[in-house]
Amino acid sequence: AQTVTQSQPEMSVQEAETVTLSCTYDTSESNYYLFWYKQPPSRQMILVIRQEAYKQQNATENRFSVNFQKAAKSFSLKISDSQLGDTAMYFCAFMKHVRDSGGSNYKLTFGKGTLLTVNP
């Protein structure tokens, strides 16, 4: 079974600064996906960034980037130029890639989350 660990229950950062959220995972799979999801106070979960395990290059999406260390099973999220709208719960998630005749199977395993507060 896969496990995802987020060791920082809460973090805070000043507006315009950079913050890094940590995530480690445990799996015996070689083919998988990793995600960071954001859940603002309104509760709608939004995908922030995605990383495919077979890709060595770290994913980036505007102000969001990841540091993917496959051997260390580490997947941290860096938020640059933090904005007030970045205040949210951030979840790291793992998806094993399993393909059957009907397509791929989708099951996300989530970490407990990190509550990020961006202060003005």
Next chain:
Amino acid sequence: KAGVTQTPRYLIKTRGQQVTLSCSPISGHRSVSWYQQTPGQGLQFLFEYFSETQRNKGNFPGRFSGRQFSNSRSEMNVSTLELGDSALYLCASSLGTGRGNEQFFGPGTRLTVL
């Protein structure tokens, strides 16, 4: 394109009752997954449906069941409700094939069991 919709948004039930939650995926999405979110346990996977078939199931008792219709809409049913079933139930939809595995979440249904 409309997002994932869930109905109802809020629900209050008493112990022993049963409840049905509904999820309408994004048009064209064939995979629907359900998750339970609680402060103590976090987000836990319930089950996933693709083309009306359950493909994955989490570690929940048989009181939790679901189904998917031919139009990809999905329902989740919880029978004999317990206080511990109080949670936010999230539905997520995906294309369901190939590398289209990004899951789009709905706003959730907040279930309170009294």
